[in-house]
Amino acid sequence: MTLVPSAHNCLIITGQAAVPCEMRASPAGVPIGRFLLDHHSRQVEAGFSREVRCRIPVIVCGEPLARTAGQLLPGMQVRVQGFVRRDNPREGEYRLVLHATHIDVLNTESFED
């Protein structure tokens, strides 16, 4: 398989952080964070409006993204832009994770319910 560097792989998604971002560092000292994003919206499909829900893990690597993600609390609204990757290379596992390249925090209120 040849690599196509310019091939499209871009996902922009808004939603709520479902859990605080778990932070760690790679042995070389690169910060790596992971949190779950809950998405809930209405979209148009086949001409009809419908409801969409999903939950996707977001991976955040390196400064300054990790600093932003480190401050996320459950319920905070974010817009994440990035690329998706198969989480587990094992046969039959197709779960995707989103690797963030940009994170915008849309509001700083966390929810308590």
Next chain:
Amino acid sequence: MSGLILRIAVPSPLYRTFDYLPPPGCDPAALRPGMRVRVPFGRRQVIGFLVELGTDTPLDIASLKPALAILDTEPVLPADVLVLIQWAQRYYHHPLGEVFTAALPVLLRQGEPAAHPAPAPVWRMTAAGHTALADSASLLRRAPAQWRLLDYLAHCPDGAEPETLRPVVSNSTAVLRALRDKGWAEQNAAPQVSSSAPHVSQPPPVLTLAQTEAIAAITSALDRFQVFLLEGVTGSGKTEVYLQVIEAVLAHGRQALVLTPEIGLTPQLLARFQERLPGPLAVSHSGLSDAERLKAWLLAREGRARVVVGTRSAVFAPLQAPGILIIDEEHDLSFKQQDGFRYHARDLAVIRGQQLGIPVVLGSATPALESCHNAQRCRYGLLPLPERVGGGSKPPIQILDVRRQPMREGLSQPLLERIRAHLDRNEQVLLFLNRRGFAPMLLCHECGWLSQCRHCDARMTLHLRSQRLICHHCGDQRPVDSLCPLCGSVDLRGFGQGTERLEIALRQEFPETGIARMDRDSTRRRGSLETLLAEIQAGGRRLLIGTQMLAKGHHFPDVTLVGIIDADQGLYGIDFRASERMAQLILQVAGRAGRAKKPGTVIIQTHHPDHPLLRTLVSRGYTAFAAEALAERQAALLPPFAHQALLRAEAVDPERATGFLQMALALAGPLADGLELLGPAPAPMERRAGRYRAHLLIQAIQRQVLHRFLDRWTTLLWAERTDRQVRWSLDIDPVELY
């Protein structure tokens, strides 16, 4: 005319001596074998050894070069060591020049005189200096550096070497000159080395019956050759037996030579020897400077040191009146030299004892199977010490099955709970993990890439604190990758457990507890080992983490729990000696527990709780294990029931290494009656430091058959014009296959 010809052994891998003429103006009557001679060799000058004086040479006498200088007025080694060297050269089939070199301290190899160097002059304070110092206030204000140095000298009544003054002030040389010009300090010769702390003879401790019997057996044989195997469980007081036997030897006006493994030569052991035995102790190990080693060597040769303690190479120590040879931890692998001249110091000690007609004592809690076998056949006198001194019982060993257990950084929950319980009782816990570094490899979590060494068939170890990947086989290192070189992910992780990782995990688990980690990395700086040991000796609640460095010889009275973190790595080695090694290591580590009044416990974490080796060791002890292992060796006709030699070859190109071995095999064919030739086969780690390694194993039931073959075969091998790209070596009685 019949000229005198010097046959010189030159330190080179050439299996022959070289003929030279005596240097001009030299008195032939003063020449003795064993003297060092400076000779021209190729384009260099080297220090060679006079092996023999001859009158004929196969070469044209006119083409012989004269030696440049005779460096000694008497042979540098005593006659008995020369005999030992010649024996070793024949037995190990190794070039004589290199054998000589191995037997001498570095400075003597380099041609330094075999005499104590003049002591460096020291600085002393004068009477005028005392007066000046008394008027301290004004001097302190005008010349603070001079004041500091003067004040320092005031505390050195014996004077201070210039080197030691360097750290006192920034420019000590200039300040010293100023003090001398004012007449406040002077430089003069150092006083003669006074022998260390005066010897106060201490009442010996009360002996167990077994100790008394062992001492009696050895001291009744001081006038003849006899090998004793002192098989004493850890903590049974082997050192006390050595000490009392040495005292008896000294009383006969003879000297004692004690060999210990590098790791076993602890400050504790030396302190104990110094306390109990009179006179200066000659100590030789790799932590000393070349000058210190030469000094110890000379003290031994002159007979001023009555007791000589050293590591492997001390087996060649010159003694003025040898009386006994003691090898502590005789099973230890470090007694076998693993490169160049591959001798076994324990085996050579037995030969030396035989040549000298003096007893040899081999001591260990876990003797090598070779020694057990010799004791079974009554070639060695067996002296068992089955009980711990002070009646302490052997710590119970528990096998902890960690299958399906949640593990936290290699630690199971039950082990963590036990650690906590012992710490809460203000006791010490020792955790053994024979792998230094943070993790034995760096792994890409996304694609599975591993930190392979560029030069070896091995992974590079992750060292987190120093931020480096280091190959523990060839020493190559590089910074830790930030990205996976294969897929570009930053999610790289340390895979597996090393002592550094264990330390970090335990700091989180027990933040209020002092942790001492002891491995090659944490003790690299001079004096750091001593500091660590002092901390441990101070007692109280503490966690000790370490590799085999921690496992041997130390006496930690407050340790009541020993945890073996990972027993599995040693259970399934490919070497037929793997199980013997593992059993020895487990028992050595276990022996650290409960050495004082408090009882100890040992816990072994394993995924193979039913492994027969663990079962036998735990329920029936080392003697039972050794008997089983020897029965297996006998059935498989492996050493000590057969004798081996290993011809190793390595080259950048794998074909060349095998090609050389094929040639060697062809040469061996017609001679190989009564022996087995196995190979050529690739070494267990085929590529190391960029070279491919292969070997040919030669095995015979009869030692004489093997050596008769080797004598003829090596002559052919040395005569062969071999591929210069191939490096090869012959290992007699190999202890490791790679």
